[in-house]
Amino acid sequence: MRLAQFRQGEMAVLLALALVMLPLLLHLPSWLPMLVLTMLLVRGFLLQRQNQLPSLWLLLPLLGLSVFGLWLNLNTLIGREGGAALLVLLLGFKSFESRQQRDWQVLLALGFFLAAIPLLFDQSPPSALWLIVSLLALTWAMLRLAGGAVQGAAGMAAQALLLSLPLMLVLFVVMPRLPGPLWSMPHEQHVASTGLSDSMEPGSISQLVQQQEPAFSVVFDGQPPAHEQLYWRIMIFDDFDGRRWQSVHGQTREQIQLAGGEKVRYRLTGKPSRSRLPLLDYPLAAPAEGRLEPGGLFKLASDQDDVLRISGESLVGSHYLSELSRSDQDFYRHLPPGNPASRQLAMQWRSQSSDSAGFVREALLHLRLGGFAYTLRPPLLEGDNSIDAFMFSTRQGFCEHYASAFAFMARAAGIPARVVTGYQGGQFNSLGRFWQVRSSDAHAWVEVWLAESREWLRVDPTAAVAPERVSQDLGQSIPAMQAQLPVFGSRMPAWMVRVQQGWQAAGFAWQQWVVGYDASRQLSLYRWLGLGEIVDSASVVRALLCGVVLAGLPLLWWWRRSTESVPLQEGRSRLERALQQQGIILLPSDGPLDMLNKARGLPAPAYRELKQLCKDYAAMRYQNPALSQQQARLWLRRVKIFSTDLARGKLRQGG
Amino acid sequence: MLPFRKPLRAWWLRRLPKESVCRLGQRRIYLLPTRFGLLLLLVAAAVWVGALNYAVSLAYVLAFWLLGLLLVAVLMAYRQLSGLQLQVQESEGAFVGQFADCRLRLLNTTAITRQLLLQSEHGGECVPCTLAAMAEQSVTVVQLLKRRGRHAYPAIQLWSTAPFGLIRAFSWWRPDASLLAYPLPLPDREHQDCHHENGRGRNRGDDEEDFSHLGEYRQGDTPRQIAWSVLARRDVLASKRFASQPRGQALHQLAWQDYPATLDVESRLSRLCWRVLQCEKAGQHYRLHLPGCMVEPWPGQREQALAALAEFRLPV
Numbered sequence: 001m002r003l004a005q006f007r008q009g010e011m012a013v014l015l016a017l018a019l020v021m022l023p024l025l026l027h028l029p030s031w032l033p034m035l036v037l038t039m040l041l042v043r044g045f046l047l048q049r050q051n052q053l054p055s056l057w058l059l060l061p062l063l064g065l066s067v068f069g070l071w072l073n074l075n076t077l078i079g080r081e082g083g084a085a086l087l088v089l090l091l092g093f094k095s096f097e098s099r100q101q102r103d104w105q106v107l108l109a110l111g112f113f114l115a116a117i118p119l120l121f122d123q124s125p126p127s128a129l130w131l132i133v134s135l136l137a138l139t140w141a142m143l144r145l146a147g148g149a150v151q152g153a154a155g156m157a158a159q160a161l162l163l164s165l166p167l168m169l170v171l172f173v174v175m176p177r178l179p180g181p182l183w184s185m186p187h188e189q190h191v192a193s194t195g196l197s198d199s200m201e202p203g204s205i206s207q208l209v210q211q212q213e214p215a216f217s218v219v220f221d222g223q224p225p226a227h228e229q230l231y232w233r234i235m236i237f238d239d240f241d242g243r244r245w246q247s248v249h250g251q252t253r254e255q256i257q258l259a260g261g262e263k264v265r266y267r268l269t270g271k272p273s274r275s276r277l278p279l280l281d282y283p284l285a286a287p288a289e290g291r292l293e294p295g296g297l298f299k300l301a302s303d304q305d306d307v308l309r310i311s312g313e314s315l316v317g318s319h320y321l322s323e324l325s326r327s328d329q330d331f332y333r334h335l336p337p338g339n340p341a342s343r344q345l346a347m348q349w350r351s352q353s354s355d356s357a358g359f360v361r362e363a364l365l366h367l368r369l370g371g372f373a374y375t376l377r378p379p380l381l382e383g384d385n386s387i388d389a390f391m392f393s394t395r396q397g398f399c400e401h402y403a404s405a406f407a408f409m410a411r412a413a414g415i416p417a418r419v420v421t422g423y424q425g426g427q428f429n430s431l432g433r434f435w436q437v438r439s440s441d442a443h444a445w446v447e448v449w450l451a452e453s454r455e456w457l458r459v460d461p462t463a464a465v466a467p468e469r470v471s472q473d474l475g476q477s478i479p480a481m482q483a484q485l486p487v488f489g490s491r492m493p494a495w496m497v498r499v500q501q502g503w504q505a506a507g508f509a510w511q512q513w514v515v516g517y518d519a520s521r522q523l524s525l526y527r528w529l530g531l532g533e534i535v536d537s538a539s540v541v542r543a544l545l546c547g548v549v550l551a552g553l554p555l556l557w558w559w560r561r562s563t564e565s566v567p568l569q570e571g572r573s574r575l576e577r578a579l580q581q582q583g584i585i586l587l588p589s590d591g592p593l594d595m596l597n598k599a600r601g602l603p604a605p606a607y608r609e610l611k612q613l614c615k616d617y618a619a620m621r622y623q624n625p626a627l628s629q630q631q632a633r634l635w636l637r638r639v640k641i642f643s644t645d646l647a648r649g650k651l652r653q654g655g
Numbered sequence: 656m657l658p659f660r661k662p663l664r665a666w667w668l669r670r671l672p673k674e675s676v677c678r679l680g681q682r683r684i685y686l687l688p689t690r691f692g693l694l695l696l697l698v699a700a701a702v703w704v705g706a707l708n709y710a711v712s713l714a715y716v717l718a719f720w721l722l723g724l725l726l727v728a729v730l731m732a733y734r735q736l737s738g739l740q741l742q743v744q745e746s747e748g749a750f751v752g753q754f755a756d757c758r759l760r761l762l763n764t765t766a767i768t769r770q771l772l773l774q775s776e777h778g779g780e781c782v783p784c785t786l787a788a789m790a791e792q793s794v795t796v797v798q799l800l801k802r803r804g805r806h807a808y809p810a811i812q813l814w815s816t817a818p819f820g821l822i823r824a825f826s827w828w829r830p831d832a833s834l835l836a837y838p839l840p841l842p843d844r845e846h847q848d849c850h851h852e853n854g855r856g857r858n859r860g861d862d863e864e865d866f867s868h869l870g871e872y873r874q875g876d877t878p879r880q881i882a883w884s885v886l887a888r889r890d891v892l893a894s895k896r897f898a899s900q901p902r903g904q905a906l907h908q909l910a911w912q913d914y915p916a917t918l919d920v921e922s923r924l925s926r927l928c929w930r931v932l933q934c935e936k937a938g939q940h941y942r943l944h945l946p947g948c949m950v951e952p953w954p955g956q957r958e959q960a961l962a963a964l965a966e967f968r969l970p971v
Binding site: 106167570 | 698714
């Protein structure tokens with residue numbers, strides 16, 4: 001191997017490593033990837049100049065220092081983030097220690113491992129794209145390091161990756177998945193999570209609403225419910241401290257009964273936030289992955305934050321009957337002091353109506369007609385009496401303001417009430433035939449307990465102010481959202497809607513079939529393909545056999561194409577070998593005539609046949625170089641028959 | 656390393672058939688992962704375990720893609736050797752204690768470039784060889800000749816780790832050819848047959864004043880004697896004859912009996928060998944007498960004389 005060539009291979013390794021490391025800038029404290037990138041750059045520079053590497057006595061303290069810095073920064077050296085950071089750091093130092101080819105190979109192998117690390121943080125399609133780029137770069141570096149194909153190395157790397165793609169797909173689909181993790185991981189608290197927060201304070205949801213991120217997606221079995229019935233409940237806030245609603249889990253147990261309504265089955269895919277996933281009002285039973293908490297909330301059994309698919313069952317439009325003991329009722333009526341004007345108004349409504357339902361009607365009527373406005377940018381509510389300020393002065397707000405005020409008023413009137421947060425609505429994607437619920441669909445509503453019918457009644461005060469908020473998609477209902485599309489004015493053109501839907505559908509498919517391809521989905525695929533009722537060793541072997549046959553077809557095609565020999569060359573060397581077995585030695589310089597001359601001693605039939613073959617060879621080789629491949633192959637076949645016949649002695653005289 | 660590796664390999668190599676021509680096929684190409692290949696397999700396994708634990712689908716993709724790449728690398732490494740044709744080429748002998756060249760011809764009948772390495776069974780230097788598409792190339796593997804006589808070509812190991820260095824495809828071939836080890840020449844001052852004043856300097860060759868005329872090329876003429884300019888100009892092979900070159904003079908008799916009976920066989924052969932070489936150098940005619948064998952001055956005498964010396968009284 002030439003030294004210069006080898007050096008280029010090392011450069012290629014450094015380049016590929018730097019490329020693979022780039023996405024880590026997003027996921028790790030950015031000083032670390034920057035530091036390692038600088039180290040790789042310096043190493044490349046030293047390589048170029050063929051300078052001496054720094055001594056171990058310099059490197060070791062530096063390594064200790066940076067590991068210490070890392071520990072100060074992250075407080076951990078294990079787990080997802082700590083482990084990744086440590087590996088990246090070690091990689092940087094290893095590059096300064098690489099001298100022989102074997103060291104560089106170790107570095108390259110570490111690079112392949114490094115490519116897996118961003119995937120732990122992000123599995124979106126761009127991340128997958130970067131994985132492909134990384135793999136290409138690493139494979140290319142591997143080719144360069146192996147010293148061989150310097151020209152067209154990139155093409156060859158692409159070819160090798162393409163050829164291994166079918167194998168990868170088969171293994172991806174077929175290899176068994178585990179339902180849970182192998183070992184538990186330290187939970188990472190400092191990762192900022194999206195979704196609804198633990199408490200509700202004016203402003204917490206409206207911030208979420210301004211994001212357009214997908215929150216979860218749903219596929220209904222059969223007819224989906226109407227848009228205004230899509231209430232996805234996640235959390236219940238049962239305590240108010242004057243400013244903020246939060247959950248204190250006042251009720252540990254709730255006897256409920258669902259009456260009436262329509263049964264709806266659906267599959268929901270989403271990323272749990274604090275081990276919670278939304279369920280449609282009102283859930284009939286808990287999905288297998290967790291249990292139902294009091295209030296019909298779904299809590300996962302395990303502490304995980306990866307995308308999950310659950311199948312739920314709900315009764316839409318049913319009555320949520322529940323017995324509340326006296327103490328429970330008192331709990332749901334508890335209020336801190338303050339907001340005297342609102343209390344007074346609530347008492348007034350209560351006295352005007354005969355029952356709790358009447359109060360609700362009065363209150364909603366007031367909200368509808370009292371000059372309230374729905375806006376994403378309400379004025380700030382300051383001071384202790386925030387409910388009073390909202391009800392009597394600003395009168396502008398978002399769902400959380402209305403829910404908070406309504407629950408307050410109900411409690412003030414002596415009616416047990418609580419705030420429910422979750423999502424409302426969703427957008428149907430006709431291309432992917434699924435419902436997409438986004439952060440902007442985050443919503444808060446109220447449940448009041450009617451003593452007369454012993455039922456928790458869902459009340460959406462926001463709907464009283466802005467009915468279109470629950471009956472339509474948010475983007476069309478709220479002027480503030482429309483204003484965010486400056487170029488197209490108030491309405492998106494049809495083609496753009498289609499593009500958006502297509503993009504969403506692709507994202508959904510990606511989520512369903514790549515990121516969310518788990519043990520249960522694998523099982524259903526196995527059943528659908530008829531490979532077995534369970535994923536066990538027998539069915540995996542069956543699936544592997546079928547899959548490898550499929551994956552082998554492109555490989556076979558490539559093999560046949562790439563190893564095909566040139567018929568004339570091949571035939572000539574076959575003849576050479578056949579004659580050699582008969583004791584006739586041909587020289588490389590011998591032409592067809594020399595061959596015939598030397599083969600004079602052969603039995604007559606063999607000689608005749610050889611003469612014909614040589615004649616054809618000369619004709620194809622020298623007279624008509626633009627011969628057809630077909631002809632040459634036919635000739636090669638004749639040569640093959642001739643050589644075997646000659647070896648078996650079939651072409652003897654009279655034989 | 657296995658303790659029985661060496662005898663095992665020797666036994667296995669003895670079982671290989673001797674072939675003067677061979678074509679590498681699936682029955683004789685072996686594939687093993689290199690250290691780097693194993694390392695990458697380990698990385699794939701580690702990524703897979705990580706994917707299993709963290710339920711990261713894209714990490715499965717990476718792990719399985721690596722595995723697929725390793726499998727494709729097996730095919731690609733195999734392809735480096737598959738269909739390759741090997742032939743023996745005539746080789747000159749060498750003196751005992753010297754390296755002899757085992758010349759081989761590699762023939763590539765396919766449209767792929769092959770990156771090969773060759774090594775003799777006794778180790779020694781690896782010979783790299785890049786064989787272009789549809790090309791042939793001569794390759795020389797050296798072998799140290801320790802004993803006088805006829806030596807079989809060493810078994811040749813051919814391997815390739817191209818293109819990725821992940822998989823090593825290798826094959827063994829026992830060429831059906833042999834090398835001659837001539838006796839090591841020992842100077843013999845008592846029997847200086849050639850007209851040298853001091854045994855050297857004379858044959859520095861083509862000094863101007865020594866040149867006599869151009870003669871027809873005769874087999875056995877050294878390349879030094881060939882008139883290259885004439886060859887280039889007129890495409891005729893001619894040899895330079897030198898003035899001092901004795902023509903028609905008496906034959907030198909190099910005989911086994913020139914030495915006392917006490918001298919052992921090898922010493923006699925070595926001395927005779929030296930004398931043969933001296934005569935050849937000086938371009939003088941000689942006759943070699945060995946018990947039961949006589950080499951007359953005819954074309955190719957040098958090779959015959961050396962061969963006779965090499966194979967003298969050796970068990971067949």
